[in-house]
Amino acid sequence: MxxxxxxxxxxxxxxxxxxxxxxxxxxxxxxxxxxxxxxxxxxxxxxxxxxxxxxxxxxxxxxxxxxxxxxxxxxxxxxxxxxxxxxxxxxxxxxxxLLDDRRTLRAVETALSDLAPATAPDPGGTFIGPLARRLGIRPATLRKWEDAGLVHPRRDPRTGYRVYDEAAVRDARLARQLRRGGYPLERIAPLIAHVRTAGGLEPLEAALTDWHGRLSAxxxxxxxxxxxxxxxxxxxxxxxx
CATH class of the missing domain: 1.10.1660.10 (Multidrug-efflux Transporter Regulator; Chain: A; Domain 2)
Known part of the structure; x- marks a missing residue:
């Protein structure tokens, strides 16, 4: 120079x-x-x-x-x-x-640290009513989150009812925690997408470390x-x- x-x-x-x-x-x-x-x-x-x-x-x-x-x-x-x-x-x-990306990373870390330990998952999945009661929200809220792409329950082929498997329950719990933190749905969707890309919460820890490094770089x-x-x-x- x-x-x-x-x-x-x-x-x-x-x-x-x-x-x-x-x-x-x-x-x-x-x-x-x-x-x-x-x-x-x-x-x-x-x-x-x-x-x-x-x-x-x-x-x-x-x-x-x-x-x-x-x-x-x-x-x-x-x-x-x-x-x-x-x-x-x-x-x-x-x-x-860059600042917004740092805030996004902080939101994910905070939400993960505040998540209460999950109960043993039901291998067959759970329906919308029991999951809503477990999370303390209304079934309509879960349907709204589904429309926003936050959760992806499968449909029972015989009844057509929504069935939330372990991954869908995880996403719903994380969405609830982020909503409690004041984050709008449009900001929560990409955060949960990070979790899905990482393959779950545990692999996400390594991804978060890498994310920190990339932001610093x-x-x-x-x-x-x-x-x-x-x-x-x-x-x-x-x-x-």
């Missing part, structure tokens, strides 16, 4: 690609996408990049891990178009999403991306020295 990005030194596409594991075509694609500012052309028509373009490339690659390709592209395009405020808004949105990546973007903005003269 200490390099003089305003230097008049001329760089070839291969010079930008080298050291980043990129192809020269990728560098040209980045320019066409607005990630890099437009390059001058030599009399023979070849692109002539400068250290400023190298700084833009470093900023984009540093933004990628924390913000993802579409947002990192939009941020760099906004900066190169002179719309720094739009770039900052996009960064703010990424940080807000995103946070650090955003810091690294901000540092490179700051250097690029200064080189473009968009912030005071």
């Amino acid at each position: 200490g390099k003089n990005l305003q230097s008049s030194e001329r760089l070839r596409p291969i010079d930008l690609a080298r050291g980043h594991g990129l192809s020269t075509q990728a560098v040209r694609n980045y320019e066409e996408a607005g990630i890099l500012p437009a390059a001058d052309r030599t009399p023979s028509g070849y692109r002539a990049y400068t250290p400023l373009h190298a700084g833009a490339l470093r900023a984009f690659l540093a933004l990628l891990p924390g913000h993802g390709h579409p947002t990192a592209t939009a941020i760099m395009r906004a900066v190169n178009e002179g719309a720094a405020d739009e770039a900052f808004r996009l960064i703010d949105e990424s940080h807000a999403q 995103r946070g650090r990546a955003m810091l690294a991306g901000a540092a490179e973007l700051e250097a690029y903005l200064r080189a473009r003269g968009r912030v005071p020295a």
Whole structure:
């Protein structure tokens, strides 16, 4: 970051690609996408990049891990178009999403820690009335949760009655705990989906540890991306020295 990005030194596409594991075509694609500012052309028509373009490339690659390709592209395009405020808004949105993901993780952890030990499951499943009484809710609430995708009871082939197996009872208990915590149905559905993906509550513990790690990595990546973007903005003269 200490390099003089305003230097008049001329760089070839291969010079930008080298050291980043990129192809020269990728560098040209980045320019066409607005990630890099437009390059001058030599009399023979070849692109002539400068250290400023190298700084833009470093900023984009540093933004990628924390913000993802579409947002990192939009941020760099906004900066190169002179719309720094739009770039900052996009960064703010990424940080807000990260914060929301942290709150989601905390909600899952809190709900899991507050769940009372389950009684021995009925291998044949249970019907809506007994489960509603066990949870202290109305059967209509369970039907509403089913409509929202929170629980998936099967239907008895002979009677058509809802039958809640062990997984469905688990999901209903978790939904009840999250509802008691004030979470709306639309926010509970993805949380329970995490439980289903993990294969239950116990395997979810390892998934939660991994989730923590990924959120921390995103946070650090955003810091690294901000540092490179700051250097690029200064080189473009968009912030005071």
